[in-house]
Amino acid sequence: MEDEENIEEELLLVESQLNGLQDKIKTLLDQQEELYERQAQLKAMLEISKTSRDASNSAPSVALEDWSGKFSWDSQADDTRFNVFGISSYRSNQREIINSIMSGKDVLVIMAAGGGKSLCYQLPAVLRDGITLVVSPLLSLIQDQVMGLAALGIPAHMLTSTTNKEIEKFIYKALEKGEGELKILYVTPEKISKSKRFMSKLEKCHHAGRLSLVAIDEAHCCSQWGHDFRPDYKNLGILKIQFPSVPMIALTATATSKVQMDLIEMLHIPRSVKFVSTVNRPNLFYRVYEKSSVGKVVIDEIANFISESYPNNESGIVYCFSRKECEQVAKELRGRGISADYYHADMDVVAREKVHMRWSKSKSQVIVGTVAFGMGINKPDDLYR
Numbered sequence: 001m002e003d004e005e006n007i008e009e010e011l012l013l014v015e016s017q018l019n020g021l022q023d024k025i026k027t028l029l030d031q032q033e034e035l036y037e038r039q040a041q042l043k044a045m046l047e048i049s050k051t052s053r054d055a056s057n058s059a060p061s062v063a064l065e066d067w068s069g070k071f072s073w074d075s076q077a078d079d080t081r082f083n084v085f086g087i088s089s090y091r092s093n094q095r096e097i098i099n100s101i102m103s104g105k106d107v108l109v110i111m112a113a114g115g116g117k118s119l120c121y122q123l124p125a126v127l128r129d130g131i132t133l134v135v136s137p138l139l140s141l142i143q144d145q146v147m148g149l150a151a152l153g154i155p156a157h158m159l160t161s162t163t164n165k166e167i168e169k170f171i172y173k174a175l176e177k178g179e180g181e182l183k184i185l186y187v188t189p190e191k192i193s194k195s196k197r198f199m200s201k202l203e204k205c206h207h208a209g210r211l212s213l214v215a216i217d218e219a220h221c222c223s224q225w226g227h228d229f230r231p232d233y234k235n236l237g238i239l240k241i242q243f244p245s246v247p248m249i250a251l252t253a254t255a256t257s258k259v260q261m262d263l264i265e266m267l268h269i270p271r272s273v274k275f276v277s278t279v280n281r282p283n284l285f286y287r288v289y290e291k292s293s294v295g296k297v298v299i300d301e302i303a304n305f306i307s308e309s310y311p312n313n314e315s316g317i318v319y320c321f322s323r324k325e326c327e328q329v330a331k332e333l334r335g336r337g338i339s340a341d342y343y344h345a346d347m348d349v350v351a352r353e354k355v356h357m358r359w360s361k362s363k364s365q366v367i368v369g370t371v372a373f374g375m376g377i378n379k380p381d382d383l384y385r
């Protein structure tokens with residue numbers, strides 16, 4: 001009897017020691033996994049840093065190869081350009097950019113606003129197997145792109161603060177398990193720098209060989225020397241570190257050589273092929289009017305300008321400095337018979353999306369906005385700003 005009690009006592013002791021050990025093993029295994037991950041990151045960083053040093057000592061990043069030559073994907077690319085995107089011929093540099101991406105190169109594109117940058121990554125995204133990740137700075141811009149792609153029948157989604165749980169689940173499944181149809185995924189830079197969950201799904205997608213391309217839109221936002229610096233863009237270098245084998249395309253309309261050097265360094269793409277297109281836009285012109293000092297008169301003048309110059313309700317944007325001003329001017333324009341909505345960063349995302357949608361579908365003529373609206377917005381009949 002006493003023996004049994006002793007045995008039971010020792011058994012309890014052994015079991016509790018075993019439990020303690022299991023906990024320690026789990027902690028050690030977690031630590032081991034973290035260290036492996038960090039080891040891989042550090043090795044990749046070292047590799048990139050060495051390549052970067054070699055590249056700055058030797059190869060210029062401007063295109064040397066003949067990217068307008070013949071490639072195995074030519075006929076498939078032509079077919080997709082025409083039948084999916086409805087575009088009859090390439091504009092300057094588009095074909096060369098697409099060819100260099102399809103060859104697996106990192107690419108830096110400097111092309112004027114409206115020059116056709118989106119096609120440069122969207123067409124390879126459709127041609128390549130797997131999912132293309134696009135980082136873009138503004139929700140309105142992302143919504144605009146996703147709407148456009150959906151209209152072309154290309155499976156594109158966005159993962160932002162406005163994404164509902166069901167779509168989020170669909171996207172995570174597509175990344176993690178390759179389920180469902182997803183070709184192009186748009187995110188804001190905050191997703192990369194703040195969501196560990198997203199990065200882990202992306203890691204799995206890459207691990208399974210399904211991450212086909214990374215595109216950084218409005219790439220000048222990386223540089224403190226650029227006019228639209230966004231702190232979260234600074235963290236996008238992690239993408240090349242984590243996914244060194246995945247080609248990256250960085251696109252911008254405006255980048256001085258200082259900004260270009262900065263973003264090449266930040267994104268870790270020292271060997272990128274650079275394409276610069278001319279900034280000549282014959283359809284773009286500036287007209288300057290003297291502004292009255294009386295607020296009411298200014299609104300009358302804006303309203304007259306819109307209704308006289310654009311009698312067929314062609315779309316446009318009126319910019320104001322403050323959020324309050326946007327609301328007032330939109331109200332005043334409505335009072336003068338122009339269908340105007342306001343758009344600024346103080347509105348919640350659903351309200352902003354609604355305004356953007358109404359304008360995109362030409363249900364309203366004018367958006368009165370702060371600079372929170374406009375960058376990269378693509379509406380063929382957006383004729384005045």
Ligand SMILES: Nc1ncnc2c1ncn2[C@@H]1O[C@H](COP(=O)(O)OP(=O)(O)OP(=O)(O)O)[C@@H](O)[C@H]1O
Pocket residue numbers: 087088089090091094111112113114115116117118119253375376377378380
């Ligand atoms: N080769 C082409 N031929 C005809 N239209 C084209 C061609 N390439 C692009 N486009 C059209 O030109 C318009 C502007 O293209 P896109 O939005 O890609 O410009 P962007 O360079 O991204 O401009 P932004 O800097 O303002 O974002 C779109 O309507 C697009 O469909």
